[in-house]
Amino acid sequence: MKPANLKTLALELNLSISTVSKALRDSYEISQETKKKVTDLAKELNYQPNPFASGLRKKSSKTIAVIIPEIANNFFTLAMDGIQVIAQEMGYHVLTYLTQETLSNEIASINHLRSGRVDGVLMSICSETSNNSHLEMLNDIGIPVVFFDRVCENLPFPKVTTDDYESAFKATQHLIDANCKRIAFFGGSRHLSIMNKRRNGYLNALEKNNIEADPNLMLDFNDNNEENLQIIGSLLSGKNPPDGIFSAIEKLAINTYEICYQLDINIPNEVKIISFSNLRTASFLGPPLTTITQPAFEIGHEAAAILFRLIEKKQMNDIPDKVVLKSTLIARKSTL
Amino acid sequence: MKPANLKTLALELNLSISTVSKALRDSYEISQETKKKVTDLAKELNYQPNPFASGLRKKSSKTIAVIIPEIANNFFTLAMDGIQVIAQEMGYHVLTYLTQETLSNEIASINHLRSGRVDGVLMSICSETSNNSHLEMLNDIGIPVVFFDRVCENLPFPKVTTDDYESAFKATQHLIDANCKRIAFFGGSRHLSIMNKRRNGYLNALEKNNIEADPNLMLDFNDNNEENLQIIGSLLSGKNPPDGIFSAIEKLAINTYEICYQLDINIPNEVKIISFSNLRTASFLGPPLTTITQPAFEIGHEAAAILFRLIEKKQMNDIPDKVVLKSTLIARKSTL
DNA sequence: ATAATTTACGAAAACGATTGCGGTTTAGGT
């Protein structure tokens, strides 16, 4: 059964297509009487405007794109939830693109958006993104963009993040306060500004406590899980292992648990662990994991809220350049 | 900067719009020479066909919709990953709609699809969905649909699920083998066929072992987390508590852990737990949780694969009515 | 009663890509 269109309605009501269109959009040019007849019939036939036709004509799609590295990740899942909630409220549709931490995918995704498919973009860059010529293209296109979490610092788009530096500082201080002497940092790609901020927070906390940073304890991990397990394994089973670990990535904390279980290393007695994490089961791990928990839902929600303001060009005056939402340190047994 | 369109290319090359269009679509009517000139320029100007224009004309959008109850759920997240991977491969875009377990949202989402916005739909129904007049509408529209996990049995769409009955049977048998005498079943909405299958697997396993089912031990939960915690709490702290729990829903198992921590109930000594779950940290919980793990990624991937076959009308002969992928029982300490 | 508005609607041109059809050129056959 073909869906009803303006022509159908117009024919049925002996009106012109343009009148029907205007009636549905509540134009002042149309009488109340006619409007009622039109909207009634539209409801009866369950008329939905063809999004391609109106998109073509109006050059707006009521659709946004979300470009993220991965979805099977508690942070991004929660952020996505925050995005979806407000998008649904505002009557927007959400297209998702996963880059799988791969630059070529990121470029391909952005290329899809050149054609006006979406009215705006929410984005968290992938770990391979070092130069940003493809991101500058977003600027050329002139489409509203808001970065969240993994932002690109030197681009003129609003950014929603958490207080990475401060949180990392606190996390490290927390380990120091727990009497750790050799604190390792588990980080990710050096291309990501959030990683550098977290690393700096770690370094400055060490410095403030007159602890010399040991390069052997600062590890950068990539996306290869097997390799990461090996690296952690050899660190923990080697000589001079750390007695505290600050993981900037949730996955690495879980990997560490796995290795500790394998090597029968006691957490927190032999090594304490704190990690950036949105794991809902952090409290029920063996032992419960001390976490820095980002307000992931709120980050997504806020980023989307800003994007919609940009798209609808309302309150353009108070569009913030940066929004920083605070993470919370939740102390649990893994650092006791 | 406006994106290039056919007119731009045609003007630049002194060709007609139709020639350019045909050249890009590799039509036999166009000479190799011209094709090369056109594709070269298209690449140079980074031409992307306007999706609204071609969607309007061709009545196809290269887009699919995924309608799921929630995204902050390990199963759906992984399924989503499986869907995205194949969609990206096939050059399709993915629109996501979350119903938040609410029927009205489900109806609203489906209504959005009446207008040809998408070429196909992947769907897992929400727990409030009892009657399915709105789903039958999908049939009227004539759009390809594939159900996964939470399927609607009496609709003529392909369904991808796991072996819910058998897995539930095995799970219950596993508890019986672990010497549990009073085994509780934690389920969800009775509207969902997968819940009924899991409940039946539980009941039949009891029956086969000559254990009489105790209605007080069969609990149906809704989406209210606080309430659920209370119910579990009063069950476990009441008289005649269960010595084994089979949870058909991951969230309820986590809730149970929370209550056990609160009430200082020892798992597995006082109560053993097994749960349907895609928790990546199941092995590291205190104690590690015995799980029935669904092949979530594969379910999403397979459902999407079938949908694309339907959309592209290829191999229509061997479109399966049902695909059942097996879950695996992974025994861990919570049932030791 | 006539002029000036206002109200209510329709005609038609966009938006950009696709495609059937018709037309022109070129090559090949006789």
Next chain:
DNA sequence: ACCTAAACCGCAATCGTTTTCGTAAATTAT
């Protein structure tokens, strides 16, 4: 030299909606 057919390309309609503009009728003002 003429004819045929293949190769190559452009015209124009089409998809459904939006929007500008024009205009008749109804209302108000003079």
